[in-house]
Structure formats: C-alpha cells, structure tokens
Amino acid sequence: xxxxxxxxxRSINDRDAFWAEQAKLVDWKVQPQQICDYxxxxxxxxxxxxxxxLCHNAVDRHLVDRADQPALIFVSTETDQEKTxxxxxxxxxxxxxxxxxxxxxxxxGDRVLIYMPMIAEAAFAMLACVRxxxxxxxxxxxxxxxxxxxxxxxxxxxxIISADAGSRGGKGVPYKPLLDEAINxxxxxxxxxxxxxxxxxxxxxVASRDVDYATERAKHMDTVVPCEWVDAxxxxxxxxxxxxxxxxxxxxxxxxxxxxxxxxxxxxxxQGKPGGTFFCTSDIGWVVGxxxxxxxxxxxxxxxxxxxxLPIRPDGGIWWSLVEKYKVNVMFSAPTAIRVLKKQDPALxxxxxxxxxxxxxxxxxxxDEPTAKWISEGLNGKAIIDNYWQTxxxxxxxxxxxxxxxxxxxxxxxxxxxxxxxxxxxxxQTGEELTGANQKGVLTIExxxxxxxxxxxxxxxxxxxxxxxKTVPNKLVYSxxxxxxxxxxxxxxxxxxxxxxxxxxxxxxxTREIEESIASHPNVAEVAVVGVADALKGQVAxxxxxxxxxxxxxxxxxxxxxxxxxxKLVDEQLGAVxxxxxxxxxxxxxxxxxxxxxxxxxxxxxxxRDPGDLTTMDDPGxxxxxxxxxxx
Ligand code: AMP
Numbered sequence: 001x002x003x004x005x006x007x008x009x010r011s012i013n014d015r016d017a018f019w020a021e022q023a024k025l026v027d028w029k030v031q032p033q034q035i036c037d038y039x040x041x042x043x044x045x046x047x048x049x050x051x052x053x054l055c056h057n058a059v060d061r062h063l064v065d066r067a068d069q070p071a072l073i074f075v076s077t078e079t080d081q082e083k084t085x086x087x088x089x090x091x092x093x094x095x096x097x098x099x100x101x102x103x104x105x106x107x108x109g110d111r112v113l114i115y116m117p118m119i120a121e122a123a124f125a126m127l128a129c130v131r132x133x134x135x136x137x138x139x140x141x142x143x144x145x146x147x148x149x150x151x152x153x154x155x156x157x158x159x160i161i162s163a164d165a166g167s168r169g170g171k172g173v174p175y176k177p178l179l180d181e182a183i184n185x186x187x188x189x190x191x192x193x194x195x196x197x198x199x200x201x202x203x204x205x206v207a208s209r210d211v212d213y214a215t216e217r218a219k220h221m222d223t224v225v226p227c228e229w230v231d232a233x234x235x236x237x238x239x240x241x242x243x244x245x246x247x248x249x250x251x252x253x254x255x256x257x258x259x260x261x262x263x264x265x266x267x268x269x270x271q272g273k274p275g276g277t278f279f280c281t282s283d284i285g286w287v288v289g290x291x292x293x294x295x296x297x298x299x300x301x302x303x304x305x306x307x308x309x310l311p312i313r314p315d316g317g318i319w320w321s322l323v324e325k326y327k328v329n330v331m332f333s334a335p336t337a338i339r340v341l342k343k344q345d346p347a348l349x350x351x352x353x354x355x356x357x358x359x360x361x362x363x364x365x366x367x368d369e370p371t372a373k374w375i376s377e378g379l380n381g382k383a384i385i386d387n388y389w390q391t392x393x394x395x396x397x398x399x400x401x402x403x404x405x406x407x408x409x410x411x412x413x414x415x416x417x418x419x420x421x422x423x424x425x426x427x428x429q430t431g432e433e434l435t436g437a438n439q440k441g442v443l444t445i446e447x448x449x450x451x452x453x454x455x456x457x458x459x460x461x462x463x464x465x466x467x468x469x470k471t472v473p474n475k476l477v478y479s480x481x482x483x484x485x486x487x488x489x490x491x492x493x494x495x496x497x498x499x500x501x502x503x504x505x506x507x508x509x510x511t512r513e514i515e516e517s518i519a520s521h522p523n524v525a526e527v528a529v530v531g532v533a534d535a536l537k538g539q540v541a542x543x544x545x546x547x548x549x550x551x552x553x554x555x556x557x558x559x560x561x562x563x564x565x566x567x568k569l570v571d572e573q574l575g576a577v578x579x580x581x582x583x584x585x586x587x588x589x590x591x592x593x594x595x596x597x598x599x600x601x602x603x604x605x606x607x608x609r610d611p612g613d614l615t616t617m618d619d620p621g622x623x624x625x626x627x628x629x630x631x632x
Contacts (some may be wrong), residue, residue: 004405004416011419011450018419019046019451023256025263026054026299027061029229032256036448042469043456044448047232054236055131056227057259058298059094062087062274069275070303073326074120077309077318078167079198084303085120092479097121097128099220100213100544104159104192107135108228111238113157113190113436114284115139115148115179117166118308121196121613122284125161126294130255133228137238137250140285141166141175146517146573147248148182153241154250154458156188161213165200168592169310172200179207232256238458239287240512241391243467244499250458251287251391254451259299261377261420261452262291266300267389268403269396270329271358274301279322280332281307286507287391288363292332296395302330311337316344317351324352332356334364334506336446338375339536349378349506363396364506365442365538366494369411388414388494390480391470391508394452397421397445397480398492413491420450424477425486428498431472442498443484444470444477499601502531502539507577511599514541514580517573521566523547528589529580530603540581542606545624546588553585591624598623606630 011018015042016035023032033049059071065134067088070623074083085093102270106112112129114136122138129136139148162179165172176195177426183189195205196213205212223478234421236258238250266272278297282288284306297304305326311319319341323331341348359382360375367386376384386409400407400415409415417423425434425441434441447469457464497503500511511529518527526546531539545566553559563583570579590598593616601611605627614620 002405004401004407007401007404008417008419012422019260022451023047023050023260026052026256026259029056034234038448040467042447042449042478042586044453045233046254046451047260050232050256051229052232052256052259053131053227053229054255054259054295055094055127057263058295059087059091059127060227061089062298062301066275070277071075071298072120072123073277073303073305075305075307075309075322076119076167077307077313078170079200079308083120090124093124094127094131095223095225096217096220097124098131098225099223100194100211100216101128101132101134101159102225104194104211106132106134106159106231108234110134110159111137111155111157113137113139113152113155113160115162115175116143116196116284117141117163117175118283118306119163119196119198120306121161121163122295123306126237126284126290131225131227133230133234135235137240138290139240140283140575141578141579142285142575143187144572144575145178145181148178148494148573149185149260150234150248151250151528152182152186152190153188154240154248155238157190159192159194160190160405161194161196163196164198164203167200167308169313174201174203176201176203217589232456235455236627237290239290239391241287242501242508242513244501244510248510248513249463249467251454252400252456252458253394254455257453258295258394261450262296263299265395265411266296267300268401269399270296270330270361271403272297272300272302273314276329277303277305277326277356278330278332279307279319279326279328280306281311281319281337282332282334282364286364287389287394288332288334291395301438305352311340312344315348317340317348320352320354323354323357326355329356329358330361331359332361332363335362335371335575336365336505336537338362340372341373342371346378355381355384357382359385359402361385361387361399363387363389363414365503367414372411374571383409385409386414388492392454393449394454397423410489410491413487413493416490416492422446423492424475425484426472426477431470433472433475438485440483440485440495442561443480443482443492443494444472445480447476447478450476464497502541504531504539504541504577505537509578511541513574514570514578517570517578518543518545518566518580518583520573521569523552523562524547524566526589528597528599528602529567530599530606532581532603532606534581543580543583544586544589544602545583547585550585550587559585584626586622586625586629588619588622588625590626591618592616593618602626
C-alpha cells in the first residue's frame with residue numbers, strides 16, 4: 001500500500017501512465033493505442049483504438065475461474081422469491097435475452113429502453129444490450145407516463161423491455177398501462193415491446209408490437225450469442241437525469257472508460273475481492289444501481305444482490321439478515337434508507353452475524369452526522385464511508401480510498417478527491433480558484449474528466465458544453481453545481497446545489513419539471529417549487545401556486561381538493577417520487593422587479609432562515625404571505 005496523496009498526484013500529473021495501468025484490470029480484444037485523446041476539449045476520448053465489451057468483462061471472462069460461483073442473487077420480499085444465478089447461469093440467461101433482441105432486429109448502436117422493476121430479467125436485459133453493442137436506457141420504474149414519454153422520445157428506442165408490474169409493500173404496481181400511455185404520448189414509437197409477465201397485473205398485449213418474454217426465451221434455451229467487440233469509445237448506455245430545465249438530460253457513457261473506471265474502483269475504493277459479495281440497495285433506474293448493482297461488482301468477479309422490496313418489510317432487519325445469509329462483504333446504500341432504519345428497533349442491528357461485512361458505503365445525498373453516528377455505533381464501529389458523485393460521473397468523485405491507503409472518515413464529509421479527479425473549488429463570481437482552507441466555492445473538475453464520466457448529452461453536444469463547462473482563468477472546468485468547502489486536511493463538505501435541482505430521498509429532481517407538471521392543472525396560473533429540508537428524506541418539494549380563479553379554492557375544503565388534484569396530476573405525469581409534500585395557494589409569488597422568481601427566498605422562509613437581501617423584491621407582501629402560511 002502506498003500513499004494516497006502520491007497515487008492521486010500520479011493520476012493527474014502522469015495521467016496516461018496511471019490509466020494505462022488501471023486498464024490492465026480489463027480484458028481487451030484489441031489493446032488501446034492512445035490512453036486519452038483530449039484534442040477537442042471538453043470532449044475526452046479514453047482508450048482510443050481499444051476494443052472491448054462490457055458484458056464480456058462482467059460475465060464471460062469469469063467463466064474460466066468462477067463459472068459455478070454466485071453472480072446474481074435475486075431476492076424479492078415482495079413476491080417471496082430468492083434465486084441465485086451463477087456466472088454460468090447468468091451467461092446463459094443473458095444470451096437468451098440477447099437472442100430475443102436479435103430476433104427483433106436489434107443491432108449495435110440501436111437503443112433499447114428498459115422500464116422494469118428490480119427483477120433478475122432487468123439485469124439480463126442490461127447485460128444483453130451491451131453484449132450486442134446496443135445502447136440501453138433504463139428508466140426508473142417509479143416514473144410515470146409523461147416522464148417516460150419524454151425519455152422514449154429522446155432515446156428513440158427500437159425495442160422497449162418492460163414488465164406487467166412492480167410491487168410495493170406486497171401490492172402490485174402496474175407498469176404496462178403507464179408504458180402504453182407513454183408510447184401513445186411519444187412521437188417516437190418502438191417497433192416492439194418485450195413483456196416479462198410476472199402475473200402481478202393482467203394486461204392485454206398490443207398485437208404485432210408486444211412479445212412475451214417467456215415464450216421467446218423458450219425458443220433460445222441453447223442459443224449462442226457472441227459478444228460484439230466495440231470500440232472503447234462506443235456508447236454503452238444513456239441514463240436520464242434532471243437539470244434546471246424541464247427536459248431531462250440523457251447522460252451518455254462510453255464502454256472502455258466506464259469498464260476501466262469501475263474495475264479500478266473495486267479494489268481502490270470498495271476493497272471488493274473476486275468471489276466476495278456486494279449488496280447495493282439502490283435501484284437499477286439510478287446511476288448507483290447501474291454501477292454498483294450491475295456492472296462494478298460483476299466486473300470485479302463478485303456476486304451482487306439485487307433486492308426488490310422495502311428495507312423494513314417483513315421487518316427492519318431484512319437487509320442485515322441478507323448480509324448474514326450471503327456473507328456480504330461490501331454494502332452500499334443511501335442516507336435516507338438508514339434514516340428509515342433508525343426508526344426501527346435498534347436490536348435488529350445486533351441480531352445477525354455481520355462479521356463478513358467490511359464497510360457500508362453511503363451516497364446520493366448529504367449524510368448527516370446523527371445518522372452517520374447511529375449506524376456507525378449500531379454496526380459496532382464498522383467503516384461507514386460516505387461518497388459523493390453524480391449520474392454524470394458514473395463513479396465517486398469524493399470518498400476515502402481505503403484500498404490505496406487507510407484513512408479516517410470525518411463525520412459530515414464524503415472525504416477527499418478521488419484519483420483521476422482534478423477537483424477545484426472556484427469562486428462563482430470571479431471564477432478564481434479557491435486554494436485556502438474553508439473557503440466556500442463551486443465544486444468543479446478540471447478537464448479532461450476521468451474515464452467512466454459522461455461523454456456528452458445524448459444528441460446534444462452543445463447542451464453538454466453549455467451546461468457544464470466554463471473557462472475560468474487558464475482552465476476549462478466541469479461544474480458539479482454543488483457548493484462545497486475543503487478543510488485543511490483536504491476533506492470536502494458539500495453544502496447544497498447551486499441550481500434548481502433538489503434531492504428527495506436521494507432522488508434528484510428538477511424543480512422546473514415539477515412546476516411544469518403543476519402548471520398543466522387548468523386552474524393554475526403560476527407556480528414555484530422549492531426544496532425544503534426534511535428530517536427523513538433530506539429534502540421535500542414544496543409548491544406555492546397562484547390560481548387563475550382563486551374563488552374555486554376559497555374554502556379550506558376546496559383548497560384541499562385542489563391540492564389533492566394537483567398531487568394526483570404530478571403522480572400521473574411524473575410519478576410519486578416527484579409529488580410535492582404540500583401545495584399551498586397564494587395571491588402572488590415573490591419576484592424581483594425584473595420578474596425573476598425568488599426561489600431561494602421562498603426556500604429560506606420555509607426553512608425558517610433569514611431570506612437575505614430582498615432589496616430587489618417587487619412586492620414584499622408575497623413573501624410575507626408564504627411566511628404566514630408555513631408558520632401558521
Ligand atoms: P444524482 O445525479 O442523482 O446521483 O445526484 C447527484 C447530486 O446528489 C450531487 O450533485 C449532490 O448534490 C448530491 N449528492 C450525491 N452524493 C452526495 C453526498 N455523498 N453528499 C452530499 N450530496 C450528495
């Protein structure tokens with residue numbers, strides 16, 4: 001083990017040599033000719049000339065050493081299923097799914113959209129796509145038809161893979177009606193839909209479009225579908241995420257860089273060893289699920305647990321019972337989930353044998369100190385490792401790399417800049433780099449972004465450049481849109497977003513998306529949505545709306561009815577994840593004299609903080625009305 005400071009310095013100062021070494025962790029059909037081509041900034045091309053395949057690295061390459069070891073452990077406390085697939089089984093299932101896709105004409109470069117619950121077939125689907133060189137786009141199952149439609153339209157998939165239903169708390173949640181409605185709304189129509197029928201919700205297949213997965217699979221029990229070797233720069237997937245505008249961004253990822261980045265993260269960050277077990281409680285609809293339910297652990301030769309269900313059903317010990325049963329070595333979850341568990345009987349933490357567990361990684365939102373302390377004490381001092389990253393980056397930017405050099409965690413901090421990331425804090429006004437300790441700035445990364453990060457925004461290079469990149473004196477930097485400070489030891493503390501993105505229970509949502517949905521209610525004239533601090537979910541969305549005809553919500557009963565209608569609308573269009581905690585009605589919204597909505601002031605008032613300088617505000621009465629509502 002060497003020094004982390006040296007390791008990090010080498011990754012920046014001797015970049016190509018550093019990443020050439022990491023690239024040895026990956027199987028290549030053709031070795032890369034050039035490690036990083038940054039001749040056209042901010043577009044970085046990694047491992048140019050190399051050819052590889054993500055599915056080969058996640059599955060096929062392990063057949064030599066560990067064909068009969070567990071690869072995918074599917075556990076559903078919703079349908080009481082538990083099934084372990086060895087690498088050999090997974091290899092067979094992925095080929096069956098790939099053969100079905102091939103039958104439907106899917107070839108390299110085609111897009112395939114996956115709208116599925118957390119079932120093993122979703123993993124087969126992702127791996128089958130990358131096996132063929134098709135570009136998958138997984139849409140979180142909690143999104144409703146409108147959100148899904150915008151993603152279908154943007155990704156223009158040839159085929160969609162879906163299921164009849166998900167399940168929550170033991171009740172089926174139909175997916176198919178939302179999918180049919182989304183395809184109806186979308187200008188792009190997929191040629192085919194592969195339906196996995198779990199028999200949780202009856203549905204009528206659409207003739208000549210929908211195909212039944214079980215029927216097609218039965219035709220391909222022994223079909224061999226070789227991996228399609230693709231250029232390292234070939235796109236492996238897109239994943240949509242929210243930004244400041246209503247239109248979601250398709251984060252586009254490459255193949256070679258992503259494979260190398262994940263392969264390297266297993267020993268250096270997670271200390272995961274081949275033959276071990278990784279349990280990530282996220283969802284495949286999010287980036288954490290892509291990287292650490294599916295690809296990372298499998299590339300690292302580990303078994304991965306895919307869990308469908310709630311963390312507290314049948315009781316709050318379910319996850320720990322899985323750690324005991326499957327001898328989990330590395331666990332990865334989100335602070336919100338730990339806050340949910342915190343409300344359960346603490347004895348559940350000591351009921352199971354957790355001796356296999358090395359560390360619990362947490363990401364997605366700020367990890368508050370009381371939660372970190374509670375879980376650290378509950379797990380008897382096991383390492384609790386906060387890590388900070390984004391859909392765009394694909395793997396952590398900040399954390400503790402115990403696999404390189406053991407280092408202590410500091411409560412409230414996700415740690416230091418990880419190797420490969422040339423992190424700079426910059427002053428948002430002057431663009432000057434802030435090098436002193438404890439100065440607040442925007443967390444940026446000097447280009448080129450390391451392997452595994454986004455290549456661009458799907459179909460919109462200009463938006464990629466304009467959204468994220470800024471020239472500060474002598475440097476081109478990528479903005480994370482997060483405020484941060486760095487202490488004298490190099491540990492960062494994240495202080496919140498610089499834009500209108502909020503984080504509800506680790507789910508990233510654009511307030512504009514929610515505003516657009518609410519504004520589609522016939523009686524809403526104008527609306528502001530802000531993120532407000534919440535003890536359980538980190539943040540919740542709060543909406544303040546001006547009605548076209550306020551008399552229709554004149555009585556408390558009518559106002560409540562309107563609020564219910566609006567929440568239902570958001571549920572139907574975007575999904576329950578985006579539903580505001582409250583919708584309040586006001587006569588006008590606080591704005592500057594030039595008409596800019598003062599979201600920060602609204603947020604401050606909702607959190608009982610000082611709204612700051614309001615000299616540019618048009619009518620102070622507007623903010624007072626909100627204050628009265630939230631304190632009343
Ligand atoms: P997403 O792209 O959905 O993963 O959301 C990324 C955003 O979540 C970041 O820009 C941060 O605002 C927030 N975030 C993620 N991880 C952390 C963390 N460990 N601590 C604080 N904020 C985080």
